[in-house]
Amino acid sequence: MKVFQHVSDIGDLSVALAEAQEVKRDRYQWQHLGRNKTALLIFFNNSLRTRLSTQKAAMNLGMNVIVLDVNQGAWKLETERGVIMDGDKSEHLLEAIPVMASYCDLIGVRSFARFESRADDYEEKILNQFIRYSGRPVFFMESATVHPLQAFADLITIEEHRPTPNPSREGGERGEGMLKVVMTWAPHPKALPQAVPNSFAEWMLAASRQGLGIDFVITHPEGYELDPQFVKGARVEYDQMKAFEGADFVYAKNWSCPGVTRPEDYGKVLHDYHSMMDWCVSKRQMAVTNDARFMHCLPVRRNMIVTDDVIEGPRSLVIPEAANREISAQVVLKRMLESL
Ligand code: CP
Numbered sequence: 001m002k003v004f005q006h007v008s009d010i011g012d013l014s015v016a017l018a019e020a021q022e023v024k025r026d027r028y029q030w031q032h033l034g035r036n037k038t039a040l041l042i043f044f045n046n047s048l049r050t051r052l053s054t055q056k057a058a059m060n061l062g063m064n065v066i067v068l069d070v071n072q073g074a075w076k077l078e079t080e081r082g083v084i085m086d087g088d089k090s091e092h093l094l095e096a097i098p099v100m101a102s103y104c105d106l107i108g109v110r111s112f113a114r115f116e117s118r119a120d121d122y123e124e125k126i127l128n129q130f131i132r133y134s135g136r137p138v139f140f141m142e143s144a145t146v147h148p149l150q151a152f153a154d155l156i157t158i159e160e161h162r163p164t165p166n167p168s169r170e171g172g173e174r175g176e177g178m179l180k181v182v183m184t185w186a187p188h189p190k191a192l193p194q195a196v197p198n199s200f201a202e203w204m205l206a207a208s209r210q211g212l213g214i215d216f217v218i219t220h221p222e223g224y225e226l227d228p229q230f231v232k233g234a235r236v237e238y239d240q241m242k243a244f245e246g247a248d249f250v251y252a253k254n255w256s257c258p259g260v261t262r263p264e265d266y267g268k269v270l271h272d273y274h275s276m277m278d279w280c281v282s283k284r285q286m287a288v289t290n291d292a293r294f295m296h297c298l299p300v301r302r303n304m305i306v307t308d309d310v311i312e313g314p315r316s317l318v319i320p321e322a323a324n325r326e327i328s329a330q331v332v333l334k335r336m337l338e339s340l
Contacts, residue, residue, distance in 0.1 A: 031062030297322075
């Protein structure tokens, strides 16, 4: 594996899920793969889970790890070509990338959407420069448009908590063994990127296509339609309560306007969040589900996205979901090491 960006990069999801369970059984069995190899983790933005879980995954594989916070202690980087560099940026990404690559074998990069230009964000201008100029395998640790390590961990978590089919129950409308997974928009005071919902949708739809028995539904207020490249084929239900009916898993996340129908609204919060608090996931919505498990990638703003009682309740999966970030990262790094 040379790039980890989309669900297609991991191939057969049943194979990947089996590999994840093999990692869980003994995560230290491949230390020979990482011996004398170095992972460089580059952060243009803050992180808790991605930083720690990816570092741990690399160490499980016997790797050395270097973590660079670009905005703390490194030279400020210019990312545009043709700029006269007379401002506060002392180094250009085009020199920095090959220099950083010379010290490592694999590169992970976190670089969020900047919301300056939809085209730049959706073309993945920063990450593509790493792919093009580093000469190293590159894995996305959340980019402008995707967060595949999160989505893979989410899928692992769903599979681990899939209810065992009840042979005495009738198949019903969706069929025995079929899961209803609902991704819901929820309010937030700031403009957040679409990377997490894009990837979650991409991975759920791929899982559905690959026969993993997932019925995927997205619910959000009008105007927050996600980019078709990620959600083509997904069912969208604008009535949140209706979407939640019979859900087995509820995945909450805020995202700003993707600018699909009105490009000028890209990256905007379309409504004052005070008027959208009905969308905050609470017992009211969870009551119409099939005793659904609650998921969120974290960090989460309580009582904006989800109420205290739901996130702390017995059906919440947010902690095992975060723990699975180590597993998803380890499968990806292992495959990259195997392909060096
Ligand atoms: N879910 C996630 O990526 O968390 P961090 O932003 O803390 O890495």
